[in-house]
Amino acid sequence: MPTATTTVHPSAPSDRSPRMSWLSVIAVMLGIFSIVTTEILPIGLLTSIGSSFAVSDGMAGLMMTMPGFLAAISAPLVTVGTGRVDRRVMLGVFVLLLALANFLAAAASGYWLVLVSRVMVGIAIGGFWSIGAGLADRLVPAGSVGRATAVIFSAVPLGSVLGVPLGTLVGDVAGWRTAFLVMGGFTLAVLALLLLAVPPLPPGRATRLDVLGGMLRSGDTRLALAMTFLVVLAHFGTYTYVTPFLERVTGVSAGLVTVCLLVYGAAGIAGNFLGGAAVRRRPRATFAAAAAMIAGATLLLPLLGRWDGGAVALLIVWGIAYGAVPVCSQTWFAKASPDAPEASSVLFTASFQATISIGALAGGVVLDHSSPSTVMVLGGVTAVLTATMTTTLARRPGSASPSKGS
Numbered sequence: 001m002p003t004a005t006t007t008v009h010p011s012a013p014s015d016r017s018p019r020m021s022w023l024s025v026i027a028v029m030l031g032i033f034s035i036v037t038t039e040i041l042p043i044g045l046l047t048s049i050g051s052s053f054a055v056s057d058g059m060a061g062l063m064m065t066m067p068g069f070l071a072a073i074s075a076p077l078v079t080v081g082t083g084r085v086d087r088r089v090m091l092g093v094f095v096l097l098l099a100l101a102n103f104l105a106a107a108a109s110g111y112w113l114v115l116v117s118r119v120m121v122g123i124a125i126g127g128f129w130s131i132g133a134g135l136a137d138r139l140v141p142a143g144s145v146g147r148a149t150a151v152i153f154s155a156v157p158l159g160s161v162l163g164v165p166l167g168t169l170v171g172d173v174a175g176w177r178t179a180f181l182v183m184g185g186f187t188l189a190v191l192a193l194l195l196l197a198v199p200p201l202p203p204g205r206a207t208r209l210d211v212l213g214g215m216l217r218s219g220d221t222r223l224a225l226a227m228t229f230l231v232v233l234a235h236f237g238t239y240t241y242v243t244p245f246l247e248r249v250t251g252v253s254a255g256l257v258t259v260c261l262l263v264y265g266a267a268g269i270a271g272n273f274l275g276g277a278a279v280r281r282r283p284r285a286t287f288a289a290a291a292a293m294i295a296g297a298t299l300l301l302p303l304l305g306r307w308d309g310g311a312v313a314l315l316i317v318w319g320i321a322y323g324a325v326p327v328c329s330q331t332w333f334a335k336a337s338p339d340a341p342e343a344s345s346v347l348f349t350a351s352f353q354a355t356i357s358i359g360a361l362a363g364g365v366v367l368d369h370s371s372p373s374t375v376m377v378l379g380g381v382t383a384v385l386t387a388t389m390t391t392t393l394a395r396r397p398g399s400a401s402p403s404k405g406s
Helices: 018-052 062-081 087-107 111-132 142-153 155-174 176-197 209-216 219-239 242-250 254-279 283-304 308-336 341-369 372-395
Strands: none
Touching: 018 062, 018 087, 018 111, 018 142, 018 155, 018 176, 018 242, 018 254, 062 111, 062 341, 087 111, 087 176, 111 341, 142 155, 142 254, 142 308, 155 176, 155 254, 155 308, 219 283, 219 308, 219 341, 219 372, 242 254, 242 283, 242 308, 242 372, 254 283, 254 308, 283 308, 283 372, 308 341, 341 372
16 A cells, blocks of 8 residues: 655654643644534524525435535545645634634525535535544644544534534524524634644645545455445434424424433433443444444334433433444544554545435435434434444454454
8 A cells, every 4th residue: 555645744742831732632622523513503403494494304404415525525635635734724724614604604695505604614524624633643742642532532422412402502592593603703712722722733744645545445444434334324314303303203392302412412422432442442343333222223213202201212322322433433444544544534534424415415305205203214224234234244254354453
């Protein structure tokens, strides 16, 4: 496999205080938190935004579809195209773009402007994730890289447990436009922290398109792509429309939807740390278990989710399961190509985001032609397929393993 780098980037600056080093890690984490929250904020506001512009829930689901597709395209293009630009500068550019996207959504006079803002969000996601996910070793000393990486990735469940429920609450109290306005202001504050705390990061490492092509010829990378596609398809094909399900099937009020999303997000934080601990020992089994739990939760929701208690219990299971998915998937990609960390992040970001879009789009089509319960069942069947394939391939003699080399 061709090398992923033109030169090896420098390690974390030795003249920085531990306080500033960790503040820079927190700044990157908050950047990802802003991105995750902005990306999935429409989940809690789906019906109110749709009613404002007289579009169906399925059409409103395009707000989830657009960013993923654009992120999948921009991840490789932006990372390769800006390979010789200071990474701190690029992080700032993407956070500024994210803030502008939130302000545009808040001021949108038509649904098409909301979709334009989501295109901007997608570009910001692809660029920031691909660069930011692998920066820990440039921000802290070598002995702290593991903890710094965990802090950076904790932004994913935090976006669910804090960002989306709080955004939904703001939307319920002051309108969905206010939720985007507040998110834009928060993102500007994150931009200021990034510029203050993150040191200059000269581009010592340049990801090339031929490196990405070489990675795709790896059987283990292709397997990681296939399993990531299936499990993310199952999750976002259903979770994007969990608000319509809770309102129509469970019959909860808008305020209780916020509580349900908060419970789900809290479970996701637990799942993130549980998955992070388990994936080091049994990566493929952890991935299969997460897929099986998503399958169980979504398949049972049309039955047990008709009652508040049943819905909350299944959302807890679902949250724990999905909380483990990003760390399992990212670990799989990283171990498949240990010599190309930024390239691994690009493929992880592109595949994950593209599948978010496909899942949201597929779920929206099903929802517009059937019911929220049908959406859950089809997602559950996909998750069953994921768990079955992962378990079967893990038992096959001589099969590639994501734990190889660990």
